[in-house]
Amino acid sequence: MxxxxxxxxxxxxxxxxxxxxxxxxxxxxxxxxxxxxxxxxxxxxxxxxxxxxxxxxxxxxxxxxxxxxxxxxxxxxxxxxxxxxxxxxxxxxxxxxxxxxxxxxxxxxxxxxxxxxVNFLFDEISPPYLGLVASGGHCDLIHAKTHNDFEVLSKTRDDAPGETFDKIAKMLGLPYPGGAEIEKIAKRGNPDSVKFPVPKFKDGSDDFSFSGIKTFVKNRIGETPKDKIPDLLASFQKAVAKIFADRIMNAVKKTNCIRVILAGGVISNNFIVSFLSEECAKNSVQLFWPRPEFxxxxxxxxxxxxxxxxxxxxxxxxxxxxx
Structure with missing residues (x-):
């Protein structure tokens, strides 16, 4: 067709x-x-x-x-x-x-x-699978039972991840869109240099939250020397990747689904994809994602x-x- x-x-x-x-x-x-x-x-x-x-x-x-x-x-x-x-x-x-x-x-x-x-254009994938869509306006973790039967397992309760990247970039005076600019600077930093808070909900929900780490970065910018900003941004990227990995692995345990596909503008971030790839490999989970332009x-x-x-x-x- x-x-x-x-x-x-x-x-x-x-x-x-x-x-x-x-x-x-x-x-x-x-x-x-x-x-x-x-x-x-x-x-x-x-x-x-x-x-x-x-x-x-x-x-x-x-x-x-x-x-x-x-x-x-x-x-x-x-x-x-x-x-x-x-x-x-x-x-x-x-x-x-x-x-x-x-x-x-x-x-x-x-x-x-x-x-x-769009992932189906590049890889042979069939349901059931878990799908993470992370972009400037959305963050959803979805269990696809068929191509037309979906269950949302996790969603953001505040900011979307791409929105968080853009807001942090704006705080630093970087041009829009901010995701690519942050990734460039973060390449020069140590992702283990700053310990970020882990977002958790009192009700035990697996929903996403990015407003806390955004505020954490905002509070740290003023007290961080210019030459240490790459460390802060590299650690921020890792904090986002860890949130994704945590929710994905919880969903894998809940659904017994070992296929995961990634999508959305945030997935063009090489560090985040590499981190998720390593985490999935450790847990024998298949991971698929599209080329950056898709x-x-x-x-x-x-x-x-x-x-x-x-x-x-x-x-x-x-x-x-x-x-």
Whole structure:
């Protein structure tokens, strides 16, 4: 099946054409980072306007690069949530319009599940599996029993991990997005130099929390010499990785599932992936993750999810869509 994916949930305008979960024929992404950088984060009004300006040319480029005609598309898949409502509208209207013109089905898909689905393009993975999605807006640990039966085991109760990276980068005067900047500086540091608090809930929940370690870094910045900032950031990265590892291993014990897939922008951090890879290897757990360019938002993941999904989600913007 040939599926066109359309992704406009935040600040990337993207379109891709994928066959089943076997081959990517095109994957076009137009980032808006230069427009949002001076504000230190995504401005929803600017994001939706830029999507509107770019969506037609991005779709045209995806079709051109694929070598297909639009009539060859069997199904359109579009992100309906979660995301920014103004941004979601642009992609949904584009997909619905194409579906009407070419008389093809349009499947609304969940952005978080799409992040997980991109892994199937690169590795032979079958359910059941555990999936960790860690990004600027989300942190969810999911037990996938089938491709369409999911249970959320852990979610963040405060900040998302990518959001935490960005906020810490802003404290240090680093440019947006902050994750890559922190990783660069942290490479010069010792990840064992600063002991971080371990977030725990009184109710014993396995949910995530990153606000505590963010505050810890904020309090330490003022008393840390400039030449020791790499140590602080390296230790921060390790603290985040340890939170992920702890929740994953608890989920492995709970579900007896030994396949874990990673997804989301934070997974482009090499230190975090290496740490999780070592922890999984120690516990005989298989670990899969996509190449860095497929960790951040793209439409190939949307197309993959659209292929795997049995039916469409409601084709309206659902900014707070749950799994």
């Amino acid at each position: 040939i599926v066109m994916g359309i992704e406009t949930s935040c600040d990337e305008t993207a379109a891709a054409i994928v066959k089943d979960t076997d081959k990517i024929f095109s994957n076009v992404i137009l980032t808006q980072i230069p427009y949002h950088r001076r504000f230190g984060g995504v401005v929803p009004e600017i994001a939706s306007r830029r999507h509107l300006e770019a969506i037609n040319s991005v779709i045209d480029e995806a079709v051109f690069k694929s070598g297909f005609e639009m009539s060859h598309i069997d199904r359109f898949a579009v992100t309906v949530g979660p995301g920014l409502v103004g941004s979601l509208i642009v992609g949904i209207v584009a997909a619905r319009t194409l579906g009407k013109i070419y008389k093809k089905p349009v499947f609304g898909v969940n952005h978080i599940l799409s992040h997980l689905a 960790c951040t938002d793209n439409a190939a993941m949307t197309a993959c999810r659209g292929f795997l999904q049995e039916s469409s989600l409601k084709l309206i913007p659902q900014p707070d869509l749950k799994i």
